[in-house]
Amino acid sequence: MATEKNKNMSLEIAALADSARDGNRWSFQELMSMFQEDIYRLVYYRTFSQMDAEDITQEVFVQAYRKLKSLNDTQKFRAWLYTIAVNRCNDFLRKKKYLSLLRMRSVQEQEFMEEGKGMGNNYNDSIVKKRFWEQVRSLLDKLSVMEREVFTLRFMDHRNINEIAVILDKSESTVKTHLYRALNKVRKDAVFFQEFRESMS
């Protein structure tokens, strides 16, 4: 049942991507409304900043719209869009790292201030979320770049192995190897799971 639904969804996406590639602006807007939340979350998981995530999400869709003609297989639209998003995030993080060397204020300090802006009105909720993201970050910091990417795509962006392989342009066995290493490190941090569960309950 779920497989059937997924198949229909994939066909719908491919049809919209086909139409958008032929210049139908409305079709692309439909695709945008379908994926903007997913892309925004994907970017947030990598930048941990609401403002940056929103800006990068905008850039991702603008880039996708401009380069849609270069997409040969519209069945792979989702993976293609995710690839653009992941690449944009990597570019952003690289630039941020470089800029942090030049600035007086530390990156952590800036991030804390930005997180504070996006907290909303509920203070307790904000504290819980802040603590959760701190734990996620400390967990992801233990992983290598590739392990982190594969882990995030698999368990936070909910992509399957095949899709991850397409997004990162790697073989499935390479993805599995990185995922194995990542899980091996994560498993040792079992306390994390218990802690974040308690904090969210």
Place this chain on the structure above:
Amino acid sequence: MKLHNQAHLNGEQIIRAVIDEKELAGADRQHLLECQLCNKKVAWFKDELQELGKNAGLSVPPLTKNITLPREERTPVSHKSSWLPSFGVAAMAGLVLFFYFLGMESMSPRLTPFQSSSSEALVEDEYLMEKIFQMVENPLSDELYEITGDNGGFDEEFLQFVVPDIQEDFQSENFIQGGINQC
């Protein structure tokens, strides 16, 4: 229930099962199907990871920015853009040539009106000095000078200016001397 493979799955095998059960060897896969304990361990790890993903999704602040597409590019704009760069390049080349020739003109040794008038004055001065030297070197005797009744085309005032009297020049000489003394 008798298990196909009595040994439970180790940590590495549990992880492999979480990633993809097909990654396990046939006997281990069979064991996983039959062993509740190993199944529970795999399920627990999967649940934990799923929970992490779910909470991550819930903890993301809402998207507040309205994601929009760039304005649609009109066909005339694209048509314009095809000749605009060529026009720009041609205009640029024209400007470069203009300034190049302008530079050449300014570097050529042409005399300006001021320069030409001053050079004429120099020629006149030279001619005048030549005449004066001739007069000084070949003076007529007083008798002959009186007969000609000519003053060489120069009036007294002019000669006074060219060859001033010592008396008149005294002040300037005195001034020079004073200046030297002051130094």
